[in-house]
Every structure is written in C-alpha cells, then in structure tokens.
Amino acid sequence: MTSEAAVASEAAAPNQEELTLVEALLAQVRGRADMPSMYTRAGDRWVAITWGQFGAGARRLAAFLIGEGIKAGDHVAIWANNRAEWHTADAAILMVRGCPVPVYQTLSADQAQYVLNHSESRVVFVENEALLARVLEQRDQLRHLRRVVVMEGVENPSPDGFVVPWQQALSAGDEHLERHSPEIDERIAQTEMDDVVTLIYTSGTTGPPKAVMLTHRNIAASADGLADLVEVGPNDRVISYLPLAHIAERMVSEFRSYRYGNPTWFLDGLPNLGARLREVRPTHFFGVPRVWEKMAAQVNKQIDASPAPQRSLARWAIRTGRKVSDRRESGETIPAGLERRHRLADRLVLSKLRALLGFDDVRILASGAAPIDPEVLRFFRSIGLEICEVYGQSENTGVTTLNRPGRSRIGTVGEVFPGNEVRIAEDGEILVRGGVVFPGYLHNREATEATLVDGWLMTGDVGEFDNDGYLRITDRKKDLIITAGGKNISPGNIEGGLSTHQLVGHAVAIGDKRPYMTALLTLDPDEAPAVASQRGWPTELEKLAKHPALHEELQRHIDAVNAKLSHVEQVKRFTVLPKDFSPDEELTPTLKVKRKVVAEKYADQIQELYSKPQD
Structure with a gap:
C-alpha cells in the first residue's frame, strides 16, 4: 500500500471551449432547437420538450425573476421532485446570474425553513400544495422570502400576492420579456466561471447542514473529466430519478445534458423505475447502493418464481457468468470450454436479464454516495453488467476517484479522476486537490478553513492506495x-x-x-x-x-x-x-x-x- 500522492494519468485539459453552464445550455438551445431536451410522462406515453421550448420557457421565467427584483448573486430555491419545471426554473435562475438552492423533497417544514433562511432565498419554486403548506407554516420565520411559485395544483394567486401559480409567473414573464431581454442577455454575458452555480446542502448527519458552494468551473471540470473516460454525446439517454438536491443526480441528469446536448427522461415515481428503464434503455445510469440491491433482489425473486426448468437454466447461466467474471477479476485465463458455455449462457439467459433490467444498450453503470456490498457488484458482473463504484462528496462536485469501464476493481473506489490529485495524510485521511474542489461553505468561514487546507480538501474519509493506484476506503474518521x-x-x-x-x-x-x-x-x-x-x-x-x-x-x-x-x-x-x-x-x-x-x-x-x- 502507498500513502504517496496520486495524480490522474489523463490530462485535465477541457474537452471543449471553456463555457459557463448557462452558455453551454444556450448553445444547445440554438444548435438543437428542434431536438428533444426532456421527456415527461403523460398517461401512458412520453411527451418531448424541445431545446427551443425549454430555452423559451426559461427565458420567460428569467424575465419574471427580474421583475421580482432578483439581482445577480441572489439565491432562489427549488423544492420539487424531478420534473421539467425543475430544470426550467434552474435555467431561469442561471440566466439572471442568480444562484439556485435545491431543497430535498423529504425535508420537514422546520428543516426547509433553515435552508431558506440560511441561503436568504427571496423566491422559492415549490411543486404542489403539500410543499406550499410547509412554506406557509413557517412564513413568519422566513425573513427574506417574498414570493412562492407553485408548479401544480394552484390556479389563483393568494390575495396578498405571496403565492403565485406557475402559469401566472410565465405570463408575467411574457409581459416583461421585451423590457427585460437586454438585461437577461447582459447578465448571461457577465456570468463568470468562478460564479457560484448552485448551493448543495449537505445531509447534516452530525449537525445543521452546511451549504456547499459550487462554481461553473467546478461543473466544467467534472463534466470534462467524465468525457475523458467514457463516450458522451447528444444521443445519450439518461433517466432523472434521484434527488436533484444531490450533486450526483444534478451532474448525471441535468448539468451533463447542458454540456453535451442529450435528452433527459423524468421518472414518474420510483415504483415505475423498472418499467421506465426498459422503455428508455439508458446509455448511462447512476444508482445508490440501495437501488442496486433492490434490482438484484428483484431479479433473483423473478428467477425463484419461474418454473423449475427455467429456474435451473437461469441459475446455471448465472453460475457460469460468475465463474467467468471471477477469473477476469483475478486476471486468470478463461478456458475455452468455459468460454463456450458462457457464450451459450449469455445467448439463452444473461442477455435477456440485461434487457429485463433495461441495460442492454448501456455504456456505463455507476454506484456511489455510500459503500456497496461487493457481492452485489459480483452478481451484476455475473450477468454481464459492470457497475463502476465512484467516490466523492458534494465538496468536490461528487468525484475524487472512480472505477473506469473495462478496468474496474471490486473493493475499491477506483483510480484518481482526471484533473485531480489525491494523497493520504499521515493519519490515513484522504486529501484531494483539483478543479472539482469547491471554494467553500456559504456563511461558514470556520468550516471552510477546517475543510480546505492549503488547497487540499480534507475529506474526513480514511483510505489507502494499492500498488496499481486504486483507492480503497477503510472508514469515515468520525464513524x-x-x-x-x-x-x-x-x-x-x-x-x-x-x-x-x-x-x-x-x-x-x-x-x-x-x-x-x-x-x-x-x-x-x-x-x-x-x-x-x-x-x-x-x-x-x-x-x-x-x-x-x-x-x-x-x-x-x-x-x-x-x-x-x-x-x-x-x-x-x-x-x-x-x-x-x-x-x-x-x-x-x-x-x-x-x-x-x-x-x-x-x-x-x-x-x-x-x-x-x-x-
């Protein structure tokens, strides 16, 4: 094992002209105006929203926000499930050089009040009447909030104008669009790479959540690093289903689409994930360990419920796949007889299991946010699916290291992400430096100085490198x-x-x-x-x-x-x-x-x- 600094072998040079996130978004709006940017579920079918429609809607909301007095650098919150309006509101906030504040859907009224007050959010977009009720419950405590925009379920504004329906906000933007368009364009042009592009509130497992500030430069470093490792482009298919208040989902399903032009499908409820995966057949998919565990359990459950002949065949095929994947993992040669049996198993069973999961056209599967059981990874490998474990945190845009497709190593969180430097401190703590590392916490200089030391992010995790440069996490210092x-x-x-x-x-x-x-x-x-x-x-x-x-x-x-x-x-x-x-x-x-x-x-x-x- 080594404690020496490790540097990614790939160069950290960006893959495209350095653009702010809003400039990248507008390049897609101009260049792919008639192509789909998002798909939402309407009954039993998917409905496309083009890049042109997306851009126009965001611009209308941007005019509304300027009319509300939102200035450059002001914070505007979004409290909703993953949906087209989420992206539209986010893009509008960026167009006026504001800073989006995503709020976890599961927060209580008290918890949301903390986030809205701490961020000094002046406007909040909420999904429905249930979330509106949580805001109104805390209204007297919300010192900075002046307007609530409700995405669905509210048709008329409140008598005092504090609550505004989504459609009315769009209509107000229409009324002021001509007058505010020059200012929108000016703010877009003035946006800089070091502007804060979003706040990400940490989970707060040990106290009040801290607000991680991430910049346009951080997002670009993360997106470009991914492009160095796996093919990305406008033909990718991505499902948005994890909380957009988490940096992983934000990068996977929103920010990368602005950079590379691929459409995003919004999941209509977690119980529908399996069916929607089969419909969309994503090319990239990220899941937390619990998602992968549930998928593995569901596959095994369906196999166990099959008639005896099919069940025996499926178990034989998975055992054969496991023998092959185990040999590959240990670097052993695969005997010709086993190779032939594996091809047969794949044709008869394993390929059908991949299709059943919706992963028959996938290029990268990833797991992160928490450790995953190695046996779950080995199960998926046995059916021909390589899940690449990723390690990072909000403070470094979600990426310190990752396992690369085709050379992942179970039991590790992979090699250093392109553009990063990682070293192990004397006490075993993992330190990281690079373009993905955040500039600090909002309103918390003490925590910033404790977390960023001489440019190095103190992750709070303990780990070690193996002789091939793969990082292994051994624990959280505080755990x-x-x-x-x-x-x-x-x-x-x-x-x-x-x-x-x-x-x-x-x-x-x-x-x-x-x-x-x-x-x-x-x-x-x-x-x-x-x-x-x-x-x-x-x-x-x-x-x-x-x-x-x-x-x-x-x-x-x-x-x-x-x-x-x-x-x-x-x-x-x-x-x-x-x-x-x-x-x-x-x-x-x-x-x-x-x-x-x-x-x-x-x-x-x-x-x-x-x-x-x-x-």
Missing part, C-alpha cells in the same frame, strides 16, 4: 467506533455483512465506548412480509420483529458474518426494530444512516443490549 477496550473498529465492514440477508433492511453497528459490539437491525418492508407469509410467520413488521423463528434465522446469519470478523468486531447481541428507517427520520435523502439520530432515538433499545451480563 470509527472506539470500544471501551480501546479497539478501533470500522462499522462499515460489520454493517455491510449484516445487510446481505434478504430480510434485513438496514443494520447499524453499536459499540462506541462499550465493552462489545451489538447491532440494531430493521426488516426490509418489501421482502420481509413476503418471506414471512411463505414461512407462516406474522407478516406485520411489528409482530414479525418479535417472532422467535425470525430471531433464530437472523442469529444464524450473524454467526456466519461473525466467522469472517475479528473477535473484537463480532456482534454479540442484536435487536430487531419494529419498523424500517425512513428519509424523514433516520436516513439522509441519499439513504445514509444518521448515526446520531439512531443513537438518540433508540437509546433505550441500545441500553437494553448492554443491561445484562454477556453470555
């Missing part, structure tokens, strides 16, 4: 568990193993300042009732969580996980919680566990795990 005996333990390794059981929704390892390790487990709300029904157990999660047969099953699984762990890492006791974690409470919007929230909310259950002498 390390130090037991009462002084042993440092990585909870990620334990939790990853515990979460592999189909009944387990989430696993949280407990043991900081404690004599031994324990775990909190939740049940998967989709899989657990189905399995319980087959076995004659209670199907209600609250009753199932107490069922002795379930505890015996989970204990066997924990015993198997413990066999792969050191003695101090082994889980001595566990408890099953009566309901799964949710993004409104114990999870961040990207499904990371809020450890502090869990520790406080389930303090009694944790204490009970240590209240009796160890067996």
